[in-house]
Amino acid sequence: MSKMKIATVWLDGCSGCHMSMFDMDEKLIDILEKVDLVYSPLVDAKEFPEGVDVTVIEGGVGSEEDKHMLELIRARTHMLVSYGDCAVTGNVPSLRNRFSVDDLIKRSYIENVSAHGDGGGNVPGDAVPRLLPVERPLHEVVRVDVFIPGCPPRPGLTYFMLKELLEGRMPDLKEKTRFGL
Amino acid sequence: MNESARIVTFKMDGREIGAREDETILQVATDNGIFIPTLCYLEGLSAMGGCRLCMVEVKETSKLVPSCVTYAREGMEVITNSERLAKYRIMLLELFFAERNHICAICVANGRCELQNLTVNLGMTHVHFPYFYPRVPVDASHERFVLDHNRCILCTRCVRVCAEIEGAHTLDVMTRGMDSRIITDLNQAWGSSVTCTRCGKCVNVCPTGALSEKGKAVADIAVKKQFLPYLTRMRRGKQ
Ligand code: SF4
Ligand code: SF4
Ligand code: SF4
Numbered sequence: 086m087s088k089m090k091i092a093t094v095w096l097d098g099c100s101g102c103h104m105s106m107f108d109m110d111e112k113l114i115d116i117l118e119k120v121d122l123v124y125s126p127l128v129d130a131k132e133f134p135e136g137v138d139v140t141v142i143e144g145g146v147g148s149e150e151d152k153h154m155l156e157l158i159r160a161r162t163h164m165l166v167s168y169g170d171c172a173v174t175g176n177v178p179s180l181r182n183r184f185s186v187d188d189l190i191k192r193s194y195i196e197n198v199s200a201h202g203d204g205g206g207n208v209p210g211d212a213v214p215r216l217l218p219v220e221r222p223l224h225e226v227v228r229v230d231v232f233i234p235g236c237p238p239r240p241g242l243t244y245f246m247l248k249e250l251l252e253g254r255m256p257d258l259k260e261k262t263r264f265g266l
Numbered sequence: 267m268n269e270s271a272r273i274v275t276f277k278m279d280g281r282e283i284g285a286r287e288d289e290t291i292l293q294v295a296t297d298n299g300i301f302i303p304t305l306c307y308l309e310g311l312s313a314m315g316g317c318r319l320c321m322v323e324v325k326e327t328s329k330l331v332p333s334c335v336t337y338a339r340e341g342m343e344v345i346t347n348s349e350r351l352a353k354y355r356i357m358l359l360e361l362f363f364a365e366r367n368h369i370c371a372i373c374v375a376n377g378r379c380e381l382q383n384l385t386v387n388l389g390m391t392h393v394h395f396p397y398f399y400p401r402v403p404v405d406a407s408h409e410r411f412v413l414d415h416n417r418c419i420l421c422t423r424c425v426r427v428c429a430e431i432e433g434a435h436t437l438d439v440m441t442r443g444m445d446s447r448i449i450t451d452l453n454q455a456w457g458s459s460v461t462c463t464r465c466g467k468c469v470n471v472c473p474t475g476a477l478s479e480k481g482k483a484v485a486d487i488a489v490k491k492q493f494l495p496y497l498t499r500m501r502r503g504k505q
Contacts, residue, residue, distance in 0.1 A: 170371055173392050177371060182399040224392060232391040236371035263386045265370025
């Protein structure tokens, strides 16, 4: 039997969810023996491949690039996992949703910068993806198969989830994790 | 409680149960070890049937009834848990989350919040409704307490404890529907309230992180709700 193709993706999050995945320590070896990690912040693959079995996504949808990536991932993934509160609820990045994007940019790149005496006024241009009006959880943009709340989800839980998926079962995460954590 | 109340017998989840006619379905269920979720109900305060989480099925009607304000009646048949109820309860939880900005990871009540706990107990995994993201204020003008409207679910436990137990009636609710807000006195900053006795009862009964004590680390916060039934009993002159 060919190995299962797994991807992990970092959208609008703090990378804490990825850190938590690594925290499963030696269990990582157990998992990595059974899968092919075809795309991840840890893997030098430039383009998201076709035919991925499981994609675990950290972070919400905050920019046009996030949205584009997510739609591409969905089209190329069999099982999509919304991983961590940012992906599931919007969480910390969604704190910005009460303000307009213009006000945010002004605050971050003009007012706050000039307050520190280095001039400010350098609003990023074409090289940076444009922010969407609001940060949104993944399932508001594409269909999601598995939800794992937690900020971040506990390492043991990630192991449990991947094991279940590897063995062809839908992981039952009830009472195993919660929002906030 | 009325001393001369009659005893009624009825069925709850298929069990034959005897109860006093002045007991609510919620009280009877709790006494019999049956869990019915609630957020606005708190023993010792008047029941208001506001959060709707405690709804149960009653055989003679297709409507769901709030068990905290429905009394036991002779021969009635009550179901406290069914697929239909579970579905509606999760939907209600989701609506609470969609209506304000509950970001558990950065909340003072993270880990000891009744709303957050219910998501685990009732199996809510995500919110199906679009979030509303209202722009609501935080009132930190009081020297000891903070009111963060982002976390408020309008259960009015704070309003009731302040009026019914403390007797100050500093807190109240202003406007209607999604615009409803908890206010202090005549919608003025809490810090300028002349009626607030600074007793902290409201903070202790709040089920979420909407009311908190200033200057405490999250881990140090302990809420004390046990004082309520005790105070109510003492006032009735019964120990
Ligand atoms: S859920 Fe928490 S740990 Fe994960 S990306 Fe968001 S803020 Fe970071
Ligand atoms: S501290 Fe006491 S008096 Fe003041 S609002 Fe809260 S319950 Fe009322
Ligand atoms: S402040 Fe707390 S106790 Fe008062 S209505 Fe809001 S959630 Fe309920």
